[in-house]
Amino acid sequence: MARIKLGTTLSGSLWLEHITDLFSLDGRFARGKTYFNKGYVKKFSFDGSFVEAGVKGSYGNYQTHFEFDNDEDAKRKIIDYFQSNPMAQSSLLNGELTESFFDWCKSENITLFITRKHIIQGIRHRSVLNYEASCSCYDFYDAGSPCKHLNALLFALCAEIDTPIIPYQIRQQVRLLYN
Numbered sequence: 001m002a003r004i005k006l007g008t009t010l011s012g013s014l015w016l017e018h019i020t021d022l023f024s025l026d027g028r029f030a031r032g033k034t035y036f037n038k039g040y041v042k043k044f045s046f047d048g049s050f051v052e053a054g055v056k057g058s059y060g061n062y063q064t065h066f067e068f069d070n071d072e073d074a075k076r077k078i079i080d081y082f083q084s085n086p087m088a089q090s091s092l093l094n095g096e097l098t099e100s101f102f103d104w105c106k107s108e109n110i111t112l113f114i115t116r117k118h119i120i121q122g123i124r125h126r127s128v129l130n131y132e133a134s135c136s137c138y139d140f141y142d143a144g145s146p147c148k149h150l151n152a153l154l155f156a157l158c159a160e161i162d163t164p165i166i167p168y169q170i171r172q173q174v175r176l177l178y179n
């Protein structure tokens, strides 16, 4: 099994920390990681905030997707941050996001990672997610409790986040390693 090292960059390790915090109590998390390591995540595509892939499962291939809520306000703030901060800009061009960027996001209340808030409405508890997700498998019913395939996709996204910003053509080749 080709085990791909994840969390090799600050961004990737923070991503890993967040998905581990949220989902690792469920056995599907570890199974999803195994699926990812076995190369079951196929046709991975990442376009802005939309991620999709076909993930091989026990009874065929499933179509799975993950999408962040679009926060235009946060996007604008982040662009301003890099435009007015040449040091941060040059590390971004080297494919790195610095600790101070993440600290700044925290101070601005910008959420870069998956979150799940519990709110109480009347007598009911409800989860509020800052993302949407789906999978075509029979086991999927709620984006807040991902199936194995969706977990595998979240690991594939971690590998993608770890990939430094490099020219598009090379990036395509790097992707082939994951597929």
Ligand SMILES: [Zn+2]
Binding pocket: 062, 064, 135, 136, 137, 138, 139, 140, 147, 148, 149, 150
């Ligand atoms: Zn699934």
